[in-house]
Amino acid sequence: MKPQKENISEISDRQDVSKKMVNPFVKLIKDKERIAKAVQDGQPLSSLKDIKFVSPI
Amino acid sequence: MLARYDTVLLGDGGGYQFTTSDGDVYIAYFTEFTLIDSGQNEILATSFGFANKAGNSGHRYDVKIKNTIVHLIKEFFENQDDAAILYICINNDGRERNRHITFGRWFNEMNSEFERYSSLGEHAKAGFYSSIIFKSTNQRRLKLIEAFYFTIAYYWGLGEEGQ
Numbered sequence: 001m002k003p004q005k006e007n008i009s010e011i012s013d014r015q016d017v018s019k020k021m022v023n024p025f026v027k028l029i030k031d032k033e034r035i036a037k038a039v040q041d042g043q044p045l046s047s048l049k050d051i052k053f054v055s056p057i
Numbered sequence: 058m059l060a061r062y063d064t065v066l067l068g069d070g071g072g073y074q075f076t077t078s079d080g081d082v083y084i085a086y087f088t089e090f091t092l093i094d095s096g097q098n099e100i101l102a103t104s105f106g107f108a109n110k111a112g113n114s115g116h117r118y119d120v121k122i123k124n125t126i127v128h129l130i131k132e133f134f135e136n137q138d139d140a141a142i143l144y145i146c147i148n149n150d151g152r153e154r155n156r157h158i159t160f161g162r163w164f165n166e167m168n169s170e171f172e173r174y175s176s177l178g179e180h181a182k183a184g185f186y187s188s189i190i191f192k193s194t195n196q197r198r199l200k201l202i203e204a205f206y207f208t209i210a211y212y213w214g215l216g217e218e219g220q
Contacts (some may be wrong), residue, residue, distance in 0.1 A: 024208065028090060035086060039100050039108040039110055044068075044071075045069060046071055052089040055070040056069075
């Protein structure tokens with residue numbers, strides 16, 4: 001069955017996954033720490049590069 | 058309607074801001090998160106988090122903070138039936154378990170329209186707490202559950218680069 005194009009993309013094999021993706025949980029933990037610091041420092045979140053914010057609406 | 062704080066959508070679209078009656082300023086945000094399933098497909102989800110400018114977890118219990126966070130999560134799902142929100146409690150202060158329990162309690166106070174799945178006990182022993190929530194009617198429901206647990210298992214014990 002072909003996956004939904006906008007939500008799912010096929011990847012050739014397991015090794016390719018690890019090459020293409022950083023550990024998403026480790027990245028999220030680091031992102032949360034960077035965001036917390038930016039909030040404390042009053043910096044706009046948009047200044048944080050390589051964090052993809054999702055518009056809530 | 059439950060009492061909550063007014064929220065302001067940030068100008069850069071990265072999240073919402075609200076200020077408590079104690080003057081604490083909170084930013085709630087959503088970011089992209091990619092799960093993988095056993096078929097090596099990438100499954101897009103959204104992570105949710107919030108932080109306050111004072112850098113602490115609040116001076117006293119304030120039910121309006123909880124109501125505001127729950128409102129924002131529910132609002133996120135209003136027009137996105139097939140969305141999924143992932144939440145992770147980071148272990149930067151030894152209170153990650155408490156935050157995980159608190160988040161679970163907040164979820165339980167939401168209505169039965171949603172389902173929540175959490176990381177396992179073996180992960181908790183290592184200080185890792187994560188949950189994924191989505192509507193029970195989500196057409197990707199089974200795929201999200203499988204991908205959530207597969208992604209944790211796949212990367213468990215691996216470093217940042219997944220190697």
